[in-house]
Amino acid sequence: MQRYQITEFDLINLKQWFSRYVQSFYSPDPMVRKAIVLKEKHSLMVCKEIMNIGRMLDMNSGDLMLAEVMALFHDIGRFEQFTRYKTFVDRKSENHGELGVKVLKREKTLTALDEDTRELIMKAVSYHNRFSIPEDESTVCLYFSKLLRDADKLDIFNLVSTYYYVGNSERSAAVELDLPDIPEVSEEIMTSLNEGKKISVRQLRSLNDFKLLQLAWIYDINYRPTFRMIYERDYLRKIRDTLPKSEGIDFIYSRLMSYLRKNI
Ligand SMILES: [Fe+2]
Structure with missing residues (x-):
């Protein structure tokens, strides 16, 4: 997996970009703000979970950083999705994985990285919410895409297993897909x-x-x-x-x- 390169410097910059980007969606409307903050926290938790899994798989530090970037950006489409359509339901708006790739391209978020690394990150983002990953993808792409899907599910399990116990007033249609x-x-x-x-x-x-x-x-x-x-x-x-x-x-x-x- 040598071809793919992320430095610590890249990672710091990308994390800064993420928090600035997300803050630009903070809205005075409490319903929108709550949804944005929910996805911001989720993205950061998926970063933690992907590192947890990656370490247990004995991944090297370069691959761990790459995985972390994928986790950070996997739901980057969610912020524009909710702001524009007021829903997280892809069927009622658009596919948030593909929207995420559009955002990363439009904002030129990954331009500091080499092309192979950039493409790999965007593929993992676009595959994270598909019913299944295309089987004919490269070994490395399958490896990271599977890792991202696991980390994402781990945090959603955490979210929903506590969430269903709170009273109706605390729950939101945003999580329950209406x-x-x-x-x-x-x-x-x-x-x-x-x-x-x-x-x-x-x-x-x-x-x-x-x-x-x-x-x-x-x-x-x-x-x-x-x-x-x-x-x-x-x-x-x-x-x-x-x-x-x-x-x-x-x-x-x-x-x-x-x-x-x-x-x-
Ligand atoms: Fe997602």
Whole structure:
């Protein structure tokens, strides 16, 4: 992975650029401001998580810095998305991964880096929220894209496993993708989960479906250290406990847990 180069100096500059860029979206409107701050914190947490996973994978310091830049910018499209469309729902606005790449190009954020490194970062950003990564990508691109997807999920697990326990007034439609909090769980989602399949955002009908989608992310985790952290932090149980009690869900939960245990 020698071809890809990030120096400590680059990293410092890019972090400064990030915080200046995000601050330009701080709005007097409390709803917008809250959403912007939420994604700013999330981006910084994903930086921490990607370093946690990377260190456990014994990555060298250069690769760790590169991974950190990817984490820092993975949701860079979110700030413009929310400001323009007042939603984080890609279907109602635009794909935030691709929007992120447009922002990085338009703002010339990565011009200090060599072309290969720049392209690699932009690919990881554009693949972070796809249903799956194109399999014909280079080994290095797959390696980093998978790492970024793991780190992103780790922080979202953290966010949602605490978030579902707070009262309605503290919750926001921005996190819940505007889905209704009704007791139902869709049959289609249960079937996908019973078959050990990932779930697509398009299948979602309720907040419970969304929680199940997040549980099913376990099938989309790539690295052993990530599995271990999910296990140690007990994320699946925390999310499961906010779902209605039913035999169907119990069954799915035990399947997910045994898949998790197999991978730690
Ligand atoms: Fe994202």
